[in-house]
Amino acid sequence: MKPPRLQKGDKIAIVSPASAVAAYVPRRLARGIATLEKMGFEVVLMPNATAVHSHTAGTIGERLQDLHMAFADPSIKAIISTIGGFNSHQLLDELDYELIRNNPKIFVGYSDITALFTGIYQQTGLTTFVGPALLTQFGQFDGLDPYTEESFKRTFMQTEPIGRIEASEEWTDEVLRWDVADDRRREHQVNAGYTIVKTGVAEGPILTGNTGTLLLLAGTPYLPSFDGVVLMLEDDESETPETIDRYFTQLRHMGAYDKIAALVVGRFPRKVDFDPDFPLKDIILRATRGYDFPIILDADFGHTDPVTTLANGVQIRVEATDSVTLDVLEAAVE
Template identity: 55%
Template sequence: MKPDKLKPGDTIGIVSPSSPVAFYCPNRLNRGIAALENMGFKVITGQHSRKRTGHTAGSLNNRLDDFHHMIRDPDVKAIIATIGGYNSHQLLEELDYSLISSHPKIIMGYSDITALLAGIHAKTNLITFMGPAIMPQFGEFGGLIDFTYHSFVRTLMKDTPIGKIDSSDHWTEEHLSWDIDDSRPRATVPNTGMKILKPGHARGPILAANMGTLLLLAGTPYLPSFEGKILCLEDDESEQPSTIDRYVTQIRQMGIFDQISGLIIGRFHSNVGFNEEDSLQELLQNATRGYDFPIIYDADFGHTDPMIVLPNGVEASLQATEERGVLFSIEESAVQ
């Protein structure tokens, strides 16, 4: 089920399903809102999106009310999270999936928000979007990085096939403290592009998520099907090689690698600490031993910028050969 495409003048609703960072960094949030307005959209914020109740942005009922309000509001054409956190999966038990199915609209975020994206996709078959969030990306000095902006427009504002996904020319992981010293663009470095761990060809629907967040759904009715999927995984800078190894081992032991057609890993922040002695490549080779699906890493998504928008449930193809490099293409539109 595809949501309607966004058009200039449409209203975007902002919610905080998890972390209360908007409470602590109001200027960053306001800058993200201004970036959307400068793109030609109207913006409304959830009643509790700037609140804090302990470690979450309001109570569970507060966060549910905000989300359901945005779903019910006929003027709201897209819902974008302020940021991730740790607890968005709390909403999954209480969401009104019939309401979501009868009012299909764009729902986007990344990191912890992928619990909602995956769960909603599993329960309704609605295309959901792993992509930029209000504070980390729209709240950048100057708004969205151009590469992210073009992916946003191409994926959410056009009802034609998305097509070939190129790598960005530059990327950044520089940390600037929000509302303190984020008054300039972040420094970037050249991007060497997507890299091949295992060559091959794959075709299937995209399933994109944060590794640790996706595994929170194991054993629940909110875990999506992996059959034939091109699985796109990322994780944040607080992880380390040992925890990433733990996640991909669990994915293996759950039988997920028996089902997928291909694997794409988003670019990791250097704080994760991969090195020659403890490398991502060796870790992935070990976890996927015995499988021959193509594996790509250092793609433009995750906890570095810029990032592409990845639509869950949309058909894609992946060709990875030493001769031609990586060709990753999204073969249909994500919106109608």
């Protein structure tokens, strides 16, 4: 089930289903809203988007209220998260999935919001999205990176097949303290492009998100099947080579590698600090030993910028031969 496409003039709701960062960075929040308004949208900041309850953005009830209000309001056409963080999975067993199923609309987030958009996708069949967040991308000093904006529009604002996901020309993981030092464009570096770990050609529906958060759903009714999917995973700067190794080993033990069609991994921030003598490529080769599906690293999604928008359940073709092509074969919206 695909949501209706987004058009200029539409209302976009802003929610904070996880961490309360939005309450502490009013300048960054205002910049994110202004970027969306410049793109032609009307922005609705939901009542609890800047709430604080200990380490979350409001109580479970408050965060659920915002999501339910946004899905129930027929004038709201898309829902964008302020940021990820922690604990959005607290909402999964009390979400009104029938309400969501009866009011399909664009729901986009990243990082910890993986728990929500994956659970919604599994429980309702609604196509959900990894993509830019209000604070992280829309709230940058210079607004959205052109690459991020083009992908956002191509995914949400037209109904033709999304097409090729090209590698960005440059990328950044520079951290500038929000509302203190984020008063300039971050320093970027040339993108060397995709890295091929294993060659091959595959096609299947996308299943995407943050690795650690996705694995929180193991053994729950909120994790979709891995059968035939192109698994597209990323993680953040707080991880270490040891934890990343553990995640990809867990996927092996869960039987994921018996089922998936391909594995595409988003670029990691340099702070993860992989051992140059045993880099990420070697970690993944060890975890996937005995399997021959195509594997690609350094795609433009996750916790570096710019980011492409990815749609759960939408068909993608992966070719990793002499070079890499990623072609999304259908539209993500109707």
